[in-house]
Ligand code: ADP
Ligand code: MN
Ligand code: MN
């Protein structure tokens with residue numbers, strides 16, 4: 001018996017790392033533990049991770065799940081990338097998160113990430129006429145139904161089923177505000193788990209799309225003008241936030257986040273300036289505001305959290321192309337480890353609290 005193991009890793013593409021994968025035939029009945037999977041290597045000179053004369057990089061399995069595409073006992077394997085000597089590669093952002101996650105373990109942090117993405121067939125998003133021009137303006141597409149409003153559902157549905165069959169912690173899906181744009185959510189899960197599972201869910205999205213000749217992009221502003229961008233809202237809580245009196249802890253976290261806005265924005269995804277304009281349900285990139293139900297803020301405190309007095313906060317700043325290992329590291333550093341920051345541009349860590357009732 002053999003198990004086909006698809007080894008998945010983040011490459012060295014700049015400014016946004018992409019996914020790569022290759023298959024290892026493992027001579028075994030079944031994989032029970034991560035350590036049943038052999039360490040492996042690849043040609044880093046083809047992934048922007050090594051020069052040609054020292055091209056070997058290592059793959060260290062860190063998470064595996066069932067492979068819903070191949071079925072049977074086959075598995076998908078998320079890997080960390082190492083240098084030939086086994087130390088973490090410069091592109092290995094998971095290795096930077098590991099010690100931070102360990103230091104904060106007693107806080108029991110949970111993350112839930114809303115992954116927005118845009119489906120493309122050729123050069124245009126699904127629903128945008130091939131020969132130029134635009135579909136009807138935004139309004140009916142968000143959570144819509146019907147062939148005039150919804151594009152790509154077969155692929156989206158198959159991706160969801162694949163995530164469930166893989167055993168990933170998937171929370172839900174919805175059609176988004178711009179035609180051809182969708183969202184899936186992963187979590188709530190711990191800091192390393194949410195990143196591992198989000199990267200595998202992204203891999204499954206691209207892989208499922210191959211069958212349909214449709215590609216998903218995580219670019220934060222795929223269409224300029226009056227069309228929503230794509231984000232990766234990161235919902236975050238600690239045990240104290242989820243317990244009685246947690247709202248105070250959440251508000252204190254919002255204040256700390258305002259002191260370190262610049263550091264977060266620097267690692268919240270490339271080209272995010274195009275998306276965080278202050279329009280289309282975003283706060284401007286050079287402003288920091290938090291508020292109850294406010295979808296024009298940097299951080300939203302969900303209404304249910306205010307009503308109950310405990311729950312979680314939603315960081316709306318990360319772009320769709322963010323790296324969840326980096327975002328989780330920053331949130332833990334700022335909120336749990338009280339890391340010092342340089343504030344918000346033009347202000348010295350000014351934060352503004354707003355109360356706005358959202359439309360959705
Ligand atoms: P929105 O109303 O912003 O569109 P969604 O329903 O799309 O929200 O996503 C909610 C997200 O919040 C999910 O990813 C879920 O995993 C996450 N979540 C729920 N409870 C918690 C919690 N206590 N801590 C962190 N994340 C949470
Ligand atoms: Mn959502
Ligand atoms: Mn959304």
Ligand code: MN
Nearest residue numbers: 114233314316
């Ligand atoms: Mn959201």
